Amino acid sequence: MKTYQQINDRIESGKAVVLTADEIIGYVEKKGLAAAAEEVDVVTTATFGPMCSSGCVLNFGHSKPKIRMSEAWVEDVLVYTGLAAVDVYLGATQLRHADPANMYHPGEFRYGGGHVIEDLVAGKTLQLFALSYGTDCYPRREIRTYFTIEDLNQATMVNPRNCYQNYNVAINDSDKTIYTYMGLLEPNRRNANYCSAGQLSPLLNDPYYETIGMGTKVWLAGAHGHVYAEGTQHAGAVARTPAGVPKGGAGTLALTADMKQMRPEVVRGVSLLGYGVSLALGIGIPIPVLNEQILKRTCVRDRDILAPVVDYGTDYPQNTGRVIGHVNYEQLRSGRIKVEGKDVAVGSLSSYCKALETANLLADEIRAGDFQLARPIASLAKENKMKPLVIRQKEP
Amino acid sequence: MNETVTKKMMLFFPRCECEKPIIYHLVKDHNLVVNVYRAKVTPEEEGYLVLDVTGTEDDIERAMAFVKTFNVTINCTGKGVTWDESRCTHCGYCITHCPTDALYIADEATREVAFNEADCIECLACIRVCPFGACASAF
Numbered sequence: 001m002k003t004y005q006q007i008n009d010r011i012e013s014g015k016a017v018v019l020t021a022d023e024i025i026g027y028v029e030k031k032g033l034a035a036a037a038e039e040v041d042v043v044t045t046a047t048f049g050p051m052c053s054s055g056c057v058l059n060f061g062h063s064k065p066k067i068r069m070s071e072a073w074v075e076d077v078l079v080y081t082g083l084a085a086v087d088v089y090l091g092a093t094q095l096r097h098a099d100p101a102n103m104y105h106p107g108e109f110r111y112g113g114g115h116v117i118e119d120l121v122a123g124k125t126l127q128l129f130a131l132s133y134g135t136d137c138y139p140r141r142e143i144r145t146y147f148t149i150e151d152l153n154q155a156t157m158v159n160p161r162n163c164y165q166n167y168n169v170a171i172n173d174s175d176k177t178i179y180t181y182m183g184l185l186e187p188n189r190r191n192a193n194y195c196s197a198g199q200l201s202p203l204l205n206d207p208y209y210e211t212i213g214m215g216t217k218v219w220l221a222g223a224h225g226h227v228y229a230e231g232t233q234h235a236g237a238v239a240r241t242p243a244g245v246p247k248g249g250a251g252t253l254a255l256t257a258d259m260k261q262m263r264p265e266v267v268r269g270v271s272l273l274g275y276g277v278s279l280a281l282g283i284g285i286p287i288p289v290l291n292e293q294i295l296k297r298t299c300v301r302d303r304d305i306l307a308p309v310v311d312y313g314t315d316y317p318q319n320t321g322r323v324i325g326h327v328n329y330e331q332l333r334s335g336r337i338k339v340e341g342k343d344v345a346v347g348s349l350s351s352y353c354k355a356l357e358t359a360n361l362l363a364d365e366i367r368a369g370d371f372q373l374a375r376p377i378a379s380l381a382k383e384n385k386m387k388p389l390v391i392r393q394k395e396p
Numbered sequence: 397m398n399e400t401v402t403k404k405m406m407l408f409f410p411r412c413e414c415e416k417p418i419i420y421h422l423v424k425d426h427n428l429v430v431n432v433y434r435a436k437v438t439p440e441e442e443g444y445l446v447l448d449v450t451g452t453e454d455d456i457e458r459a460m461a462f463v464k465t466f467n468v469t470i471n472c473t474g475k476g477v478t479w480d481e482s483r484c485t486h487c488g489y490c491i492t493h494c495p496t497d498a499l500y501i502a503d504e505a506t507r508e509v510a511f512n513e514a515d516c517i518e519c520l521a522c523i524r525v526c527p528f529g530a531c532a533s534a535f
C-alpha cells in the first residue's frame with residue numbers, strides 16, 4: 001500500500017520506479033504481484049489516434065481600435081465566436097471554408113480544424129479574418145492579420161471527449177464501399193478497421209476508474225494537463241469481462257492543457273477520405289501503484305481485451321445496436337481476424353508505435369522528477385448509461 | 397555479364413518528346429522486358445513514366461544511353477510514389493490497402509511501418525487513404 005504523497009516524494013527525489021503498461025506485464029510475471037506492487041510506483045499508459053471531440057480556446061488580445069468578433073476564420077476555417085470579444089473556440093472537425101466536402105464523393109478533406117491546430121502547435125504563421133457588427137465599445141467591423149501561437153494570450157486545448165476506453169471494430173456488410181470515420185471499408189467484409197492502443201490504453205488499465213478521475217494529471221501531447229470532467233458519452237455501465245474490462249466504448253475523458261507546451265509530432269491533423277477532418281493526439285496517463293489490485297489491472301493483455309465487431313454499412317448508421325461478435329486485440333494486431341468464420345484483413349487508425357513512444361516519454365519525465373501525480377478530486381461515474389436522442393413531436 | 401537484372405525508374409519527358417515510340421525501341425532494339433506502372437501526360441504536354449526494365453546490364457546501359465538522346469530525365473532514386481517517414485505516424489491503416497506489401501510492419505513489437513520502394517507498383521491507394529498525408533506522388 002502506497003499513498004499519492006509517498007509516490008510523489010519518490011518522484012521528487014528521482015527514485016521513482018516507473019514502467020510502461022507494456023513493460024509491466026512481463027515484470028509482474030517475473031517478480032510476482034506482491035513484490036512488484038512494493039517496488040513499482042507508477043505505470044504509464046498512452047494512446048495515439050484521431051480524437052474528433054477536440055479543440056481549443058484562443059484569446060487574441062485586442063487590436064486598436066477594438067473588435068468584438070462575431071464571425072471569424074483561422075486559415076479559412078470557421079471558429080466559434082459566441083464567447084467574449086476576442087475569445088474563440090476552434091474545433092478539430094470544422095471544414096475549411098468552400099471545401100467541397102462530399103460533393104464530389106468521396107471528398108478528400110485535405111485541410112480543416114485539426115490541421116489548423118497542428119500548424120498552430122508547430123509554430124506556423126496563420127491568418128485570422130474576423131467580422132463584426134460594431135458596437136460603441138468595440139467599433140471595428142473587420143480585421144485581417146497574421147499570428148503565431150506565441151502572439152496569443154492563451155491557447156488552451158479543451159477536449160470534451162478523448163481516450164475512449166475501448167472501441168468498435170468497423171466492418172462493412174453492405175455490397176458497396178463505404179467511407180467512414182473508421183476509414184474506408186470495402187464491401188462484403190473484405191476489410192476491417194480498429195482504433196485503440198489496447199493493453200497500453202489509459203482506461204483499459206484502470207477499468208473501474210480508481211485512479212483516473214476528475215483532476216488526474218495527464219500528459220496531453222507533451223503538455224502537463226488534467227482531466228477536467230467526465231468525457232461526453234461517458235458510460236460506465238457496460239458489459240464487462242470477468243476481469244472488469246469493458247467489451248465496448250464505455251468511459252471517456254475530457255482533457256485540457258496549455259497548447260504552448262505541446263509537441264508538434266503528437267498533434268496531427270487527420271484527413272479521412274469521404275468523411276472529414278479530425279485531430280490525432282498523443283496522450284499519456286500515469287497510474288499510481290497504490291495497491292496490488294490497481295497493479296493487477298494494469299497487467300491487462302491484448303488477448304484479454306475484447307472489441308465488438310460492428311457493421312458500418314447498416315447497423316451503425318441506423319443505430320440498431322447489433323454486434324456481430326467480439327475479437328481481441330492480439331488478433332487485431334496480428335493484422336487478420338476471423339468474423340463468423342471469414343478471414344478478414346484488419347488495419348488500425350490509432351498508432352501503437354506512437355502510443356508506445358508517448359508512454360516512454362511520460363515514464364522518462366516521471367523518472368527525472370519532472371512530472372508529479374495528482375489525486376483525483378472526484379471519480380468518474382460507473383453506473384451511468386448512454387442515452388439515445390429521441391425524436392419527439394412538440395406537445396400541443 | 398549475361399545475367400538479367402530488373403531496374404525500376406521514373407522517366408520525365410519534356411514537352412515534345414511524348415509522341416516518340418521510345419518504349420517500342422527499348423523492347424525491339426535493346427531486348428528489354430518492360431513493365432509500365434504508371435504514365436501520365438500533363439496538359440502542358442510533359443510526360444511522366446514509371447516502369448521497370450528487365451535485361452542484361454549491358455542492354456540496360458545501352459538502352460538508357462539511347463533514352464538520354466531524347467532529352468529525357470532518368471530518375472532511379474526518387475520514384476513516382478514517396479513516403480515521408482517524418483509524417484508517418486505508423487498507424488498501419490495503409491497496410492491493408494497496399495496490394496504488394498511495399499508498406500509493411502517492419503517491427504512486430506513496436507508496430508513500426510516501413511516502405512520498400514522496390515515493391516511499390518504505384519497504385520496510389522496509400523495516397524488516397526493515408527489520414528496523415530505521409531504518402532505523395534511526384535505527378
Ligand code: SF4
Binds near residue numbers: 488489
Ligand atoms: S496510413 Fe499513413 S501514417 Fe498510417 S502507417 Fe500508412 S503511411 Fe503511415
Ligand code: SF4
Binds near residue numbers: 494
Ligand atoms: S502506391 Fe500502391 S503499391 Fe505503392 S506503396 Fe502505395 S499502396 Fe503500396
